[in-house]
Amino acid sequence: MSEILDLIAGLLVVTGCVFVLAGGIGALRMPDFYTRIHGASLTDSLGPVLVLGGLMVNAGLTLISVKLAAVMLLLMVTSPTATYALANAALLAGLKPEGVEHDTTEPEKPA
Amino acid sequence: MNPSTLPLILLLPLVGAIAIALAGRWPNVRETISLLTAVTLAVLVFSWFPEVSEGLRPRFVLSEPLPGLSLAFSLEPLGMMFACIASFLWIINTIYSIGYMRGNNEKNQTRFYICFALAIAAAMGIALADNLFTLFLFYELLTLSTYPLVAHKGDAKTIASARVYLGVLLGTSIGLLLPAIIWTWVATGTTTFTLGGIVEGHIAGAAVGLLLGLFVFGIGKAAVMPVHRWLPAAMVAPTPVSALLHAVAVVKAGVFSITKIIIYIFGVDFLFNEPSAQWLQFAAAFTIITASIIALYQTNLKRMLAYSTIGQLSYVIMATVILKPMAEVGAAIHIAAHAFGKITLFFAAGAIYTAAHKTELWQLAGIGRRMPITMAAFTIGALSMIGVPPTAGFVSKWFILGGAFQAENYFAIFTIIASTVLNAMYFLPIIYFAWLAPPAPGVDMNHGEAPKAILLALAVTSTLTIVFFFFNQPLLDLESQLVESLPL
Amino acid sequence: MKLLGLFNYWVFAVLLMIGLYALISKQNLVKKIMALAIFQSAVFLFFITMSRVDEGTAPIIQAGVANQIFSNPLPQVLILTAIVVGISTTALGLAIVVRLHEEYGTVEDNEILAMDRES
């Protein structure tokens, strides 16, 4: 039984790492800023979630996994916000996406 | 008297100075105070005379800042004499300066009188010093308190000369005298003046000569060449100050210190048998001759007198380093004799300046008819400088020569003779022209005598110069104690 | 192995030197402040390295666990204090830089020096 759990945990962690790696490469290789943060956002959303999930499976139903859940929740809330703020700031700074002739993107007006 | 009253001698002029400062607003009060201070001080000092000549040596320790370094006072023949001369001449000098300062209505008179009093206090301190430390302290104080006097006029030229004055005196004292004192202290562990000296057995050989050199040139006030530059520079000062410098306090303090150091720090017979110390008399001789020759070429009266002083000071040093009892007495007495003679001369010069505003020698031709009293005094002073009886100068020269013969020191004898001739060569012509020659063309001659106060001072000093020739016994007795107490 | 054991100390030395170099040669005052921070945190690393013990844990006693090995608490305490000192210095320095910029209009050391000279 435990072997299976370990196997699942390992798989989750590894896939997580793969996503993080992909995100890293994306952040380096993508053509322009917006696509880059798109890549980068992967590293702090999906990647960690998988890794933490793996660890939770590994830990089983203990206090530790509760803590890990809390951490996961936090990450899922904060990192998209951070990415949003980043992109918005870039937009406010007037950074144009690659290959856009006439500017369709409008910075979100304050409500 | 109780030795603990010794510090009064210093305290009195200091109190006087403060009183003068407070009374600055009312000139009459101010000058009365300075005169009073002068008189009381003289009385106080002379009241010690009998005790000291009976052979007592009052001593008082004020404080001991560092172990072995104390602020202590004591009276012994040399110091007694110096104190007497300084305090007595100060009275006359005060009278004179009142006349002079008013006559030339100088400014900042209060500062002048304050510094004057401070200078006397310092001189008293030097006279009473019981050890090198105390001596050094008051030596510096004297320098600092006379600086404002020298710089009195306050214009650029005066300031420059005053800078020379301060630079030379302070530089030599800090640069040479202080190391000498420290050396003595480190070597012997004490700085107290002791009969027979303290260095014997601690320092020997060439080091003695070196130490002597540090002392002699460190005491720039003695104006042994080449540290004499300050004296001509100080001629910018008003005449009473020159008198103070030359006769009352400053240069006298210099030679007094050297004599005292040779007698009480080195010890006469120790030095006599120390070949490395012999260079000093050659230095003295050189100074005497050179100074006299330079004096020959001076055209300004006061500058000439200044160089004459330089020569006369080295007489004292010469006499001291003959290192024979008689010569030591001669040295001591010459301090007094020269004081009377030179103060007369300077008063005369000042009188001429006040009355006729003449400073150059050639202007003096025929002035004798206009200012007979002044010129008479001048003549007496000059004769005393040359050493013609019946003047004070003769007495001291007599003793010095006697000492030189005792020591069979023919070099010294020759030097003294030669310098006498030179003195005669630069003084006699002035006297001759002043009395007999017709006025030089273009010099206005319609002026009378100098103010009364000045004349009074002149009269007193010139009379003293004569009187000293006949009546010098008490001083001789006092100083011969010095000789008797000296281990021969 | 022994050499690896000294690696921390070398890093400490290297960081210290990087900080010092920047302090001396950089003209920008903000850069100087950052360099100061690097300089100080190198020392933190130095102390914390001292406190480590093999097989040790953080010096917090867990109930019921017997004879644990703890790493040395003392250097950690010292560094807690030192970190605080560091941030305080940074804050004060930054404030001075801001005022300097208001007074001189620049934060380059050499330019400020030049202005001082002529004034």
Place this chain on the structure above:
Amino acid sequence: MTMLLIGVFLLSLLVITAIAIVRSEDLFSAVMLSGIFSLLMALNFFLLDAADVALTEAAVGAGVATVLLLAGLRLIPPKEAPGRPLRALSVTVIAATALLMIYASFGQPTLGDPLAPTQQHIAPWYIEKTPELIDIPNIVTAVLSSFRGYDTLGEVFVVLTAGIGVMFLLGGGRGKPFSRLDSQAEQGLSGHLIPKVMARLLIPFILLFALFIQFHGEYSPGGGFQAGAIFVAGIILYSLVRGEGLALSVIPPRALLLMSAGGALLFGSVGVAGMLMGGNFLEYSVLAENPVIGQHIGIIVIELGVGLTVTGVLLSIFHAFAARD
């Protein structure tokens, strides 16, 4: 061994980051890099079993320091003038220091050597005595606040001094303090929905966590200073999202000043209380009949003092920078 290798890896990253900080001409990126530098440093500390220090470094180095630098950069040009070539003086100094340190390192005990003098002399006493004398699990807190409480007092006053300094330099002088409060520009991100909501969600938790760190410091890593830093982080987030003015109306400057001074006074008065009750300065054992209880009281109170001062000072420093134009 693995730990050692991970350590080596992280340390190398540290060095690289440091070089990057020095080299980057854009000060903004330099600030970001220094934040990363602090995080890496914190990781290293954690690897070296220094949990409290790691927490502090993360909170202060990566958090507060970065925010302060950014706030400062708002007021000064963020570009560095082209650097000049390396100076001979600096190079020699560096080289000399370098050689010294490397030279010294070979005489030193290696990492984690249990026989090193540091592990022999005083530390064992702390580890051994803490349970019986003070009886709190976190030995670091014990040493920090009791055995070397005097240093901590000093630390508090260092912080206070920094606060005084910044308020003295920026609070007064040119223009009136916090002069931008009325201006519309300072509404922060309050117009943006997502950050606003998120902040509303997060801030309570942050503050809660701060309180946890504050009062749980005797049992787990943490204590007044870390708590203060985190608390400040929360408020700063608030003022970023809702604007300077609102944040200041929540905790007005005067209150901040009171907190700063009050915390320090609290700490000191505990020491004085020890004096009055017949002990030495900062001797908590006399605060209660049972010395151990006394220690607990003392530690809790002074940690509170530390927390107050740190919060007050760091916040007023942040406002002093953020509100200046």
Place this chain on the structure above:
Amino acid sequence: MNLADHLPALQVIVPLMTAPLVILLRNGFLAWLGALLASLASFGLAILLTVAVLGAGVPEYAMGGWQPPFGISLNVDGLSALMLLLVTGASTLGLAGGRLSLRRDIDNRRAPMFYGAWLIALAGLCGIAVAGDAFNVFVFMEISSLATYILIAAGRDRRALSAVFKYLIIGTIGATFYLIGVGFIYMMTGTLNFADMALRLADVIETRPIIIAAGFITIGLALKAAVFPLHIWLPRAYTYAPNAVTVFIAACSTKVAIYVLLRFNYGVFHGNLLAHSDLFTVFIIPLALSGILLASAIAIYQGNIKKMLAFSSVAQIGYIALAAGLATHAGLMAAQLHMFNHALAKGTLFLCVLAFVLTTGSASFSNLAGIGRRMPWTMAAFVIAGLSLVGVPGTAGFVSKWYLIVAVMGMPGWGVPLVMAIILSSLLAVVYLWRFVELAYYGQPPDGDVSRMEVPLPLRTLIWSAALANIYFGLVPQLPLALAESGTTTLLGGLLP
């Protein structure tokens, strides 16, 4: 325990605890008053401590009741008492004399902050003087440094800011170096307590880390003490600080660094590191000498009285370092005496400068010409203190110079040239001081107006009492002598004859 046993702690916490109260005040005058009272109180405490030291001696004070080396201890000996007198005295002098000029320099709203910083600086310096623990010294060094930066930055001239930034950078480097040194020692001994260190170093003497530690500590503290080539921060910091602050820091801040230097090099290393005294001597004496001569020479060419005095401070620090470097009993005596006397003289001088600037508004020579005639009393005090600085007999300066020269004479071989150097620099001191004195008495005021304009009587009285202290301690130096004597014995601990 009665209050007397708490003296060492009170010495620190009285000013330290007053500071937060002061910054809460809203009124500049009240803040000043509070600071002055606290400073006076700590001055009184310092006097009590001195009496105790000269009497039965002060027992070690264990902070928090934890015995050293586990807790932090406070130790007070003659040397500490000397430093305490200096620090508290200087602070009181600066606060009492600086009221008027500070009111001009610092606007009422920021005043409480300023006086709070002043008290914290005072407390920090006191803390260093009583500390018996190496790291505690670091903490209080930082407290005092940070506070001092604030005080200097309060100067009205914008150059104060650039000066203080330089000071901040260099001071922090110095402190960090010191910390590194302490770290190395801790690494090899496992302790931070001075006394314990001295004991435990015996096992690890001559190991590389200890030698490096000695190097780091010496250089770090030399940076803070502005020993000659590391003095670059000092002149401008002193010049552009508010005058009252200059009175305070010029008298004591650098001295405290030297104090720690002495503690370490003699209390801890000396006798453990066998060759150490020689290393230290060889390292410090050339620096000290060049400092004495060059700084005095530079001082001659200054056109600003404060800058001139600042450079003279660098030279005087050279004297202290020189004396300390001799590593002999006489040398240490001289060093401590000179700390005391120089602080006395410099405090008085800067107080006079404060008075000048108060009336004329600037410290440049051109502006101060003829000031001697306009402010005769203040100028007279200036001259007295100046003489003490030169070392004229009868003033305090002479005592320490005498000791210094005697100590130097004791050095085999070095003696004569060193004496020459000292004498030469004294002459240089005469030159640069006289340049000003002459200008002050005979120069023409810029606006030709020579009417009297003295500072108010209280300030004049203060100045004069400071000046008279210079003379008093020149004639009756028993107090500093006794303190230095006991300090020397504790420093050398009978290691040297």
